[in-house]
Amino acid sequence: MADTQVRPTKTSAVDELTAQFTEAQAAVLTEYRGLTMSQLTTLRRSLGRTTTYQVSKNTLAKRAAAAAGLDGLDGLLTGPTAIAFVNGDPVEAAKGLRDFAKANPLLVIKGGVLDGRALSADEFKKLADLESREVLLAKLAGALKANLSKAAATFQAPLTQMARLAAALEEKKAAGAPAAEAPAEATADATEAPAEASADAAEAPAEG
Secondary structure (H helix, E strand, O other), rough: HHHHHHHHHHHHHHHHHHHHHOOOOEEEEEEOOOOOOHHHHHHHHHHHOEEEEEOHHHHHHHHHHHHHOOOOHHHOOOOEEEEEOOOOHHHHHHHHHHHHHOOOOOOEEEEEEOOOOOEHHHHHHOOOOOOOOHHHHHHHHHHHHHHHHHHHHHHHHHHHHHHHHHHHHHHHHHOOOOOOOOHHHHHHHHHHHHHHHHHHHHHHHOOO
């Protein structure tokens, strides 16, 4: 009787872990032996809302990893294991785990997976040394600034048309125009906008 009551629970736990392995951008396996509940709570908070940090039984995690088609994790699933499932920026999560481990050496990063590929502990530490996605995007935008300023002239006409359309919709809304009229008129304006924008774009080279 006890066995039949446990099996559905284990199956449900494996299914949940499998879904997390499948959906997460990265999963970092850690050993938390010796950490207090207070320290684990602090770690969870420091990782943010896009990373879930949870204690897992190794036997269930092995089954879930296999069901998710992940290789190379069995050797890491020994001892007390907690897994950080990362659904946000893996670099930020790796930085959070690294910084916490520096302040709390009892947290040991064992390795994990990133986009389905197994990574060692050293590779995750190197990941933590990279710049975050936001910083890289900002640098990319800066590098493309000169080209973007040229592109802005090309898109100026259609953007102007869309700005006028948005302003017209706001005026109708403020005047209390019937809800059924506004979308129809907005659609008509939107249909005309590309044609006007194309005409403006066609004239621009001649004027230059």
